[in-house]
Amino acid sequence: CKVHKVCVLPGDGIGPEIMDVATKALTVAGSKEGEEFEYKYCLIGGAAIDATGKPLPDETLATAKESDAVLLAAIGGYKWDALPSAQRPERGLLAIRAGLNAFANLRPAIVPRQLADSSPLKRELVEGVDILIVRELVGGIYFGQPRGFGTNEKGERIGFNTDVYSEPEVERIARVAFEAARKRGKRLCSVEKSNVLEVSQLWKEVVIRVGKDYPDVELSHMYIDNAAMQLLRNPKYFDVIVTGNIFGDILSDEASMLAGSLGLLPSASISGGGPGIYEPVHGSAPDIAGKDIANPLAMVLSAAMMCRYDLSIPKVADRLEAAVNAVLDAGLRTGDIYKEAPGTRLVKCSEMGAELMKHL
Amino acid sequence: CKVHKVCVLPGDGIGPEIMDVATKALTVAGSKEGEEFEYKYCLIGGAAIDATGKPLPDETLATAKESDAVLLAAIGGYKWDALPSAQRPERGLLAIRAGLNAFANLRPAIVPRQLADSSPLKRELVEGVDILIVRELVGGIYFGQPRGFGTNEKGERIGFNTDVYSEPEVERIARVAFEAARKRGKRLCSVEKSNVLEVSQLWKEVVIRVGKDYPDVELSHMYIDNAAMQLLRNPKYFDVIVTGNIFGDILSDEASMLAGSLGLLPSASISGGGPGIYEPVHGSAPDIAGKDIANPLAMVLSAAMMCRYDLSIPKVADRLEAAVNAVLDAGLRTGDIYKEAPGTRLVKCSEMGAELMKHL
Ligand SMILES: CC(C)[C@H](C(=O)O)[C@@H](O)C(=O)O
Ligand SMILES: CC(C)[C@H](C(=O)O)[C@@H](O)C(=O)O
Numbered sequence: 001c002k003v004h005k006v007c008v009l010p011g012d013g014i015g016p017e018i019m020d021v022a023t024k025a026l027t028v029a030g031s032k033e034g035e036e037f038e039y040k041y042c043l044i045g046g047a048a049i050d051a052t053g054k055p056l057p058d059e060t061l062a063t064a065k066e067s068d069a070v071l072l073a074a075i076g077g078y079k080w081d082a083l084p085s086a087q088r089p090e091r092g093l094l095a096i097r098a099g100l101n102a103f104a105n106l107r108p109a110i111v112p113r114q115l116a117d118s119s120p121l122k123r124e125l126v127e128g129v130d131i132l133i134v135r136e137l138v139g140g141i142y143f144g145q146p147r148g149f150g151t152n153e154k155g156e157r158i159g160f161n162t163d164v165y166s167e168p169e170v171e172r173i174a175r176v177a178f179e180a181a182r183k184r185g186k187r188l189c190s191v192e193k194s195n196v197l198e199v200s201q202l203w204k205e206v207v208i209r210v211g212k213d214y215p216d217v218e219l220s221h222m223y224i225d226n227a228a229m230q231l232l233r234n235p236k237y238f239d240v241i242v243t244g245n246i247f248g249d250i251l252s253d254e255a256s257m258l259a260g261s262l263g264l265l266p267s268a269s270i271s272g273g274g275p276g277i278y279e280p281v282h283g284s285a286p287d288i289a290g291k292d293i294a295n296p297l298a299m300v301l302s303a304a305m306m307c308r309y310d311l312s313i314p315k316v317a318d319r320l321e322a323a324v325n326a327v328l329d330a331g332l333r334t335g336d337i338y339k340e341a342p343g344t345r346l347v348k349c350s351e352m353g354a355e356l357m358k359h360l
Numbered sequence: 361c362k363v364h365k366v367c368v369l370p371g372d373g374i375g376p377e378i379m380d381v382a383t384k385a386l387t388v389a390g391s392k393e394g395e396e397f398e399y400k401y402c403l404i405g406g407a408a409i410d411a412t413g414k415p416l417p418d419e420t421l422a423t424a425k426e427s428d429a430v431l432l433a434a435i436g437g438y439k440w441d442a443l444p445s446a447q448r449p450e451r452g453l454l455a456i457r458a459g460l461n462a463f464a465n466l467r468p469a470i471v472p473r474q475l476a477d478s479s480p481l482k483r484e485l486v487e488g489v490d491i492l493i494v495r496e497l498v499g500g501i502y503f504g505q506p507r508g509f510g511t512n513e514k515g516e517r518i519g520f521n522t523d524v525y526s527e528p529e530v531e532r533i534a535r536v537a538f539e540a541a542r543k544r545g546k547r548l549c550s551v552e553k554s555n556v557l558e559v560s561q562l563w564k565e566v567v568i569r570v571g572k573d574y575p576d577v578e579l580s581h582m583y584i585d586n587a588a589m590q591l592l593r594n595p596k597y598f599d600v601i602v603t604g605n606i607f608g609d610i611l612s613d614e615a616s617m618l619a620g621s622l623g624l625l626p627s628a629s630i631s632g633g634g635p636g637i638y639e640p641v642h643g644s645a646p647d648i649a650g651k652d653i654a655n656p657l658a659m660v661l662s663a664a665m666m667c668r669y670d671l672s673i674p675k676v677a678d679r680l681e682a683a684v685n686a687v688l689d690a691g692l693r694t695g696d697i698y699k700e701a702p703g704t705r706l707v708k709c710s711e712m713g714a715e716l717m718k719h720l
Binding site: 085120121125141144147149156157158162164165166167168193197200202203224231233246251252253 | 501504519520557558588589592607609610612
């Protein structure tokens with residue numbers, strides 16, 4: 001039995017409530033498999049700004065780097081919205097991604113069979129959808145230089161950013177995506193805007209080259225505007241999607257709606273070798289914070305992804321996922337996924353947690 | 361009676377077929393109101409590349425500039441896909457937009473009641489949706505400098521683009537959007553990514569400032585990722601959306617799917633004073649070109665928009681729109697919008713055109 005060092009970042013809003021459920025579930029699931037966890041709690045986001053003035057204190061990054069993996073709940077809230085953007089909670093998120101070089105953001109868009117009716121899309125279109133979006137997370141326009149404000153040749157004030165990718169950056173994310181596709185449906189769709197942008201032309205060229213090493217994976221290419229459309233027209237077309245930082249941000253949020261709710265969607269941001277970041281796709285939901293009504297399941301599923309990808313204890317992941325399935329099958333629903341129907345019951349966050357433990 | 365000079369660009373693929381229907385319908389509708397049109401046919405896109413080597417010949421741009429408005433069908437096709445991107449049909453489109461300074465792209469996303477069932481979204485969510493997307497069309501990352509290929513400090517090959525907006529650029533598109541909102545539901549949502557990008561921070565700041573002149577319009581702000589989600593979760597929330605070039609490209613294609621088909625969606629790209637460009641949202645559909653099965657209605661509705669915005673002959677626009685409604689009410693459907701149902705009939709492109717004439 002090894003002790004897995006987990007850096008725990010509860011963050012803001014509903015973060016602490018859902019993290020509480022997830023760590024408890026993780027501890028119990030681990031104990032059944034003889035795995036132990038050591039949790040180091042650190043500050044990030046608004047909570048860190050309040051306590052230290054910085055959205056990502058040095059200590060947090062240092063602890064994260066020494067851990068086997070990072071479990072992050074959510075950051076941000078109205079309270080910090082008025083701060084200049086360089087000091088806002090989001091910066092903490094971007095900084096820890098960059099600091100850990102967590103370049104590959106894996107966002108599954110799965111429509112759980114128990115919830116296929118909550119999708120805004122017709123049931124027959126979304127039932128069985130299982131897409132994995134692989135988003136490049138530490139490059140592109142989010143981090144490109146130069147950026148800032150200035151004046152143009154006419155003396156007008158401008159704001160500008162640079163969207164840029166290098167060959168090695170595209171190559172490493174492409175490899176992650178091809179490897180993932182190989183283990184799944186063996187189809188990869190690369191999404192860019194190469195009919196307009198040079199950064200996309202380089203992207204496409206490199207993806208094609210890397211694809212030569214994966215002849216068993218069927219590679220296709222789609223412009224981002226068309227992808228945004230096809231995701232609605234025929235979501236089952238997609239197996240794995242690989243795309244850049246900003247397109248991935250947009251597409252994964254759009255795709256998350258196929259499930260009708262963000263409440264069950266985890267994500268993993270992995271680096272090559274170092275600790276990855278595991279967090280739910282949803283945000284900190286400040287409007288419902290502290291009311292014990294948040295949905296902890298995406299956080300629990302993020303912990304499961306952590307066990308699978310970074311800690312290599314898939315059996316613990318299996319246990320966590322099975323327990324989530326069991327509570328859903330039992331008809332338990334937090335407010336965000338509740339619809340009055342025979343056999344379903346509205347429960348609080350802590351109650352969902354307690355039921356989950358029973359199934360572990 | 362004035363003679364309206366229209367520069368007609370049939371372009372590629374299904375372009376010539378649908379343009380044929382649209383110009384005939386326009387001539388007839390105009391004659392009922394005592395309006396005459398002079399059509400000047402010019403080359404653009406693949407057809408222009410084949411004939412002149414350039415996707416936008418100088419003569420086409422010159423003719424467009426001397427016209428009252430430009431009617432464009434669609435460009436592109438497999439045939440030209442292998443060309444280096446600087447010589448591809450899309451460049452003709454970007455060049456005519458820039459050449460005419462057609463900075464405001466208006467894309468209505470309306471779900472026609474006759475087709476509410478073709479939407480991938482549930483009927484109750486999309487019925488009555490009426491969104492106008494105002495997309496900035498001649499700036500942002502599509503045109504920003506510097507752009508191209510190079511090497512970074514590590515000697516790795518890179519591709520890069522610049523996303524940039526100036527205050528006057530944002531101001532003029534914001535005014536178009538506020539004016540449009542004022543004439544409609546009086547709600548404007550500005551979409552950007554100001555939690556990450558400086559170009560978006562400038563955008564948001566200018567939109568807020570311009571908004572002071574429109575106290576009767578309710579202004580809201582949304583990040584692009586959230587907008588991509590809300591468009592599915594609750595499309596009726598939106599009245600007018602204003603956004604930059606690339607976000608508008610993505611969002612308008614996503615929104616077009618609310619209608620279930622691109623077959624009925626027109627667009628207008630207007631400049632301040634000069635001729636605007638009117639074109640369907642759909643593409644050149646090379647796979648069905650020449651088969652007389654394309655849907656000409658979005659092209660006809662684009663001609664109607666032209667009458668309304670550039671030519672100021674709203675009665676002709678009314679006639680065209682009424683005729684489109686009439687053929688849909690009569691159950692006529694081209695393949696793209698056909699679903700077997702009592703009272704509907706599958707027709708060819710030319711047949712749709714002939715029926716349209718009867719209702720004019
Ligand atoms: C909060 C924000 C900076 C972040 C992003 O844009 O990456 C979020 O939207 C996400 O997708 O994790
Ligand atoms: C063809 C392409 C360059 C164009 C764009 O991206 O603007 C198209 O997608 C559109 O939206 O009109």
